[in-house]
Amino acid sequence: MRHTRHRPTPQQAGHLRALFGSLAATLGGPDQRPVVVRHALRLALTRDPPLTSVRAWAAELGVRRDALWRAVRPWLNGLRPEDLLDAVLLARAVELRAGGTTWVEVGVRLGVHDHTIARIARRLLEKRLSELDADPLAIGQWLSSVLPEGASPAHTPLLPRPDSV
Helix, strand or coil, X not given: CCCCCCCCCHHHHHHHXXXXXXXXXXXXXXXXXXXXXXXXXXXXXXXXXXXXXXXHHHXXXXXXXXXXXXXXXXXXXXXXXXXXXXXXXXXXXXHHHXXXXXXXXXXXXXXXXXXXXXXXXXXXHCCCHHHHHHCCCHHHHHHHHHCCCCCCCCCCCCCCCHHHC
């Protein structure tokens, strides 16, 4: 039996883009978070290409790595800052994959090796890249489960209804 390869559809990639746009607006929006934390979270969720390390994130903000970690960690509901960056990278990889590119090409475009993308998928989602191809919204579901309550506006669902995909 021949194995059929799946790729995320452009619609699924669009849902991921909407998810991160919603998260960036909410986590970076007006609330009780300090301005620097809102700015840092917005940058982490929207930078293209995605940030690949907390050190690069801190450098882009012009702050020390340990200071950034201490500032944002309380607002991530126990999620490690590097896991947030990895989730953003993985979501962007899935989005690029929807365009018909290979995982190797996706890695080149994002400035990481495709094995790095595979390790992130295994660590965060316990999925292989082939499984992620078949379930591209898994990263959005994972983020929805680990981010703080109210991390997305009530009027903007983080994920599409299963019947709309």
